[in-house]
Amino acid sequence: MSQRPIYHVNVPEVPQHVQMLDFSRQFAGIRDEILTAIEQVCSSQRFILGPSVESFEHAAASALQAPYAVGCASGTDALWLAMAAAGIGPGDAIITTPFSFFATVSSILRCGAQPLLADIYPATYNLSADSVQEVVQNHRGSSIKAVLPVHLYGQCADWDAFSALKQRHGLLLIEDAAQAFGAKWRETPAGALGDLAAFSFYPTKNLSAFGDAGLLTTLSSELDERARMLRSHGMRRRYYHDEVGWNSRLDSIQAAVLEVKLRYLPRWNEDRRRIARRYDELFQEAGLAALGTADGIVLPATDPRAFHVFHQYVIRAPRRDELREYLTDQGIGSEIYYPLPLHLQTSLQGLGYKQGDFPLSEQAACEVLALPIYPELRDNEQQIVVGAIRDFYAWH
Numbered sequence: 001m002s003q004r005p006i007y008h009v010n011v012p013e014v015p016q017h018v019q020m021l022d023f024s025r026q027f028a029g030i031r032d033e034i035l036t037a038i039e040q041v042c043s044s045q046r047f048i049l050g051p052s053v054e055s056f057e058h059a060a061a062s063a064l065q066a067p068y069a070v071g072c073a074s075g076t077d078a079l080w081l082a083m084a085a086a087g088i089g090p091g092d093a094i095i096t097t098p099f100s101f102f103a104t105v106s107s108i109l110r111c112g113a114q115p116l117l118a119d120i121y122p123a124t125y126n127l128s129a130d131s132v133q134e135v136v137q138n139h140r141g142s143s144i145k146a147v148l149p150v151h152l153y154g155q156c157a158d159w160d161a162f163s164a165l166k167q168r169h170g171l172l173l174i175e176d177a178a179q180a181f182g183a184k185w186r187e188t189p190a191g192a193l194g195d196l197a198a199f200s201f202y203p204t205k206n207l208s209a210f211g212d213a214g215l216l217t218t219l220s221s222e223l224d225e226r227a228r229m230l231r232s233h234g235m236r237r238r239y240y241h242d243e244v245g246w247n248s249r250l251d252s253i254q255a256a257v258l259e260v261k262l263r264y265l266p267r268w269n270e271d272r273r274r275i276a277r278r279y280d281e282l283f284q285e286a287g288l289a290a291l292g293t294a295d296g297i298v299l300p301a302t303d304p305r306a307f308h309v310f311h312q313y314v315i316r317a318p319r320r321d322e323l324r325e326y327l328t329d330q331g332i333g334s335e336i337y338y339p340l341p342l343h344l345q346t347s348l349q350g351l352g353y354k355q356g357d358f359p360l361s362e363q364a365a366c367e368v369l370a371l372p373i374y375p376e377l378r379d380n381e382q383q384i385v386v387g388a389i390r391d392f393y394a395w396h
């Protein structure tokens with residue numbers, strides 16, 4: 001005879017912790033497909049480049065509406081490969097943003113070129129084309145070859161303005177699209193906007209590998225051919241090295257995983273957009289979204305010309321560091337992208353910039369806070385996050 005419980009204990013359905021990111025939910029949904037794809041690579045015993053990399057490159061190029069896609073070892077390498085393939089090197093300068101991940105600038109240095117920095121638009125946190133124009137004017141004698149805008153947090157930089165700059169000054173445009181697979185400017189996907197683009201598949205990205213991986217896209221067959229050569233030690237023919245390239249090949253297992261995930265990405269990006277809208281709603285309902293006022297939270301701004309994929313949902317928050325500490329105490333994850341702008345990094349002091357040079361980036365670094373967002377995040381978890389933020393401002 002089965003034992004009946006004497007008391008029914010109500011286990012609360014609301015989880016106590018909200019993680020910044022939990023891809024185990026995603027893995028649970030696609031486990032069989034992923035393991036089958038990995039198994040196929042193991043059976044083929046082709047672990048580097050080969051058919052699974054070629055197949056992923058085709059699928060990615062088609063999804064991005066880019067004529068050419070070259071898989072490589074990481075997003076950092078994709079940036080370096082893009083510049084190296086374009087022939088950028090010592091004596092050249094590239095304009096980019098100080099409000100990005102370190103690799104945006106370090107890859108320029110790795111090419112032997114000089115990074116010139118320009119400030120951001122405070123609403124989108126993306127590189128300001130007006131600031132870039134000023135830098136171009138102030139460096140008339142220098143050999144500025146390219147502009148490297150970053151599609152930060154999943155939103156494309158103002159490509160109308162950068163296209164106009166390209167027309168005016170004949171500069172190359174290279175996209176740092178590490179955070180923006182599936183994002184669009186008007187109808188054109190990130191990756192098909194610039195002369196070249198770099199994507200990262202680092203495990204926290206919206207399209208993520210099971211390790212390091214990256215991709216370069218380009219509109220030019222010559223640049224595609226050169227990038228392929230450079231990622232394999234400058235070889236066109238086995239063991240004949242036409243140039244000093246590098247080992248930046250994409251692993252076959254990573255490519256197989258990425259090709260499975262790529263099929264789901266449009267749905268996942270739509271989920272991220274839905275979750276972002278829900279956060280907006282919850283903040284409005286809680287009376288916290290006093291947009292533009294000194295003591296209100298500033299919600300993410302989407303340019304109407306951009307299709308934002310919300311790789312991150314980033315607010316500006318008064319007393320940001322105290323709020324973050326409070327959220328941590330409540331078991332709620334958050335992150336700061338990025339706490340120190342690149343011109344103030346110790347290793348980049350040689351660039352010659354100082355505090356105060358990029359005030360909008362410096363202010364953003366003190367105020368931004370990224371909240372949990374990923375396709376499987378649940379509504380009750382979003383409510384917990386916004387409820388905790390409401391409590392913080394009510395009681396502290």
Ligand SMILES: Cc1ncc(COP(=O)(O)O)c(C=O)c1O
Pocket residue numbers: 074075076077100101103104150176178179199200201202212213214
């Ligand atoms: C804006 C940006 N650029 C470049 C990179 C470098 O990519 P990876 O970590 O794959 O080298 C990243 C990701 O970390 C990034 O977010």
